[in-house]
Amino acid sequence: MLGSVGAPRWTTNANRRRHTGEPGPAHRARPRPAVEVDPVAKRPVEPSDTDARTPAGRFAIGNGWDGPAELFSDFDLPTYVGPTTFMNLPWITDPAELRRREVDVAVLGAPFDDAVSHRPGARFGPRAIREAQYTSGSIHSLQLQVEPFELLTVVDAGDANIVPARLERGHAVIYRKVREVAASGAIPIVLGGDHSITWPSATAVADIREPASIGIVHFDAHADTAAEDWGQLAGHGTPMRRLVESGAVAGRNFVQVGLRGYWPPVEVFDWMQAQGLRWHLMREIEERGAEAVVADAIAEALDGPDAIYLSIDIDVVDPGLAPGTGTPEPGGLLSRELLRAIRQVVGSVELAGMDIVEVSPPYDHAETTAMLANRAALEAISALALKRAAGHLVRFEPRVEP
Numbered sequence: 001m002l003g004s005v006g007a008p009r010w011t012t013n014a015n016r017r018r019h020t021g022e023p024g025p026a027h028r029a030r031p032r033p034a035v036e037v038d039p040v041a042k043r044p045v046e047p048s049d050t051d052a053r054t055p056a057g058r059f060a061i062g063n064g065w066d067g068p069a070e071l072f073s074d075f076d077l078p079t080y081v082g083p084t085t086f087m088n089l090p091w092i093t094d095p096a097e098l099r100r101r102e103v104d105v106a107v108l109g110a111p112f113d114d115a116v117s118h119r120p121g122a123r124f125g126p127r128a129i130r131e132a133q134y135t136s137g138s139i140h141s142l143q144l145q146v147e148p149f150e151l152l153t154v155v156d157a158g159d160a161n162i163v164p165a166r167l168e169r170g171h172a173v174i175y176r177k178v179r180e181v182a183a184s185g186a187i188p189i190v191l192g193g194d195h196s197i198t199w200p201s202a203t204a205v206a207d208i209r210e211p212a213s214i215g216i217v218h219f220d221a222h223a224d225t226a227a228e229d230w231g232q233l234a235g236h237g238t239p240m241r242r243l244v245e246s247g248a249v250a251g252r253n254f255v256q257v258g259l260r261g262y263w264p265p266v267e268v269f270d271w272m273q274a275q276g277l278r279w280h281l282m283r284e285i286e287e288r289g290a291e292a293v294v295a296d297a298i299a300e301a302l303d304g305p306d307a308i309y310l311s312i313d314i315d316v317v318d319p320g321l322a323p324g325t326g327t328p329e330p331g332g333l334l335s336r337e338l339l340r341a342i343r344q345v346v347g348s349v350e351l352a353g354m355d356i357v358e359v360s361p362p363y364d365h366a367e368t369t370a371m372l373a374n375r376a377a378l379e380a381i382s383a384l385a386l387k388r389a390a391g392h393l394v395r396f397e398p399r400v401e402p
């Protein structure tokens with residue numbers, strides 16, 4: 001806007017309120033974070049509204065470019081401008097700073113696909129998911145009628161320290177990254193990455209409570225409980241077996257939703273049954289509806305534990321709606337069923353952590369899959385915000401020393 005003078009123009013209601021001190025919508029009167037971090041989504045560069053005069057060079061004066069220009073904060077700029085963070089949120093990689101800000105939810109990336117069995121590319125997932133957004137600034141969930149970033153402190157905690165072709169090191173640094181985020185009390189939402197990252201990620205979350213104290217609800221076309229992938233114990237077809245075998249999660253609190261297709265073989269299901277794992281085939285969702293099945297899955301995962309780690313393999317959704325993935329399996333959930341299921345789970349349990357995996361941008365079309373993964377994270381954040389508005393606990397407090 002050239003030559004704009006007088007009162008600054010506000011990009012969002014939240015931004016306007018921030019500057020004017022006006023009260024927000026009614027829900028803002030409900031319980032707020034214990035420590036006000038204002039504004040929640042402030043990034044290092046926060047231009048003032050008035051000091052943005054361009055240099056008054058000869059041509060600038062002639063062309064009318066020398067007057068005050070209104071500037072927007074990084075948070076309020078369009079998402080295609082500037083550095084890419086999840087929802088333009090602050091990029092905070094220092095665990096001490098996560099603690100200082102009392103961050104409620106930290107999105108982080110696990111750009112790792114050294115463990116895939118078929119189509120690669122999920123290492124590009126975190127960046128694509130961060131990019132697949134067109135709203136910036138304070139947002140409003142129409143489905144839940146809540147403004148999540150007004151109620152929760154949410155940041156982008158950056159990526160695990162991944163380098164290529166070092167599978168075991170990759171899992172180690174993912175474990176370390178998720179653990180340091182979770183140990184701050186923030187709920188980690190991990191953007192994958194192939195599904196092998198759930199082994200270190202869910203282990204890290206289990207570790208800051210007590211082993212076997214969390215249940216897992218796992219949405220996937222595949223069980224990912226193989227003993228090994230061509231001799232590789234840490235493949236993306238094996239993480240759920242590793243989690244159960246290691247004792248991080250009890251088999252009877254491991255619940256899978258959306259399985260279909262032609263893998264794994266019968267003996268793997270025999271192992272699952274022997275461990276007490278429970279699973280809900282796509283056929284059951286077709287017959288009973290997703291909401292009833294997800295309600296059962298929640299109850300089974302909480303049979304003992306008091307919190308749930310949610311693992312979303314984007315291939316649980318039909319490849320017609322989520323084509324950008326490594327091992328697509330026709331006949332899956334609708335996008336809207338997955339988003340509703342996330343609201344259902346997060347809205348009714350204590351969320352310990354979450355991952356969204358197997359987004360492979362090279363196979364995506366028109367960012368369809370990356371957008372769905374982005375919304376999967378946002379639906380969880382919005383559901384958490386609704387809980388905060390109602391006065392419920394949101395942060396996942398560690399019970400053991402970090």
Ligand SMILES: [Mn+2]
Pocket residue numbers: 195220221222224236313358
């Ligand atoms: Mn999977």
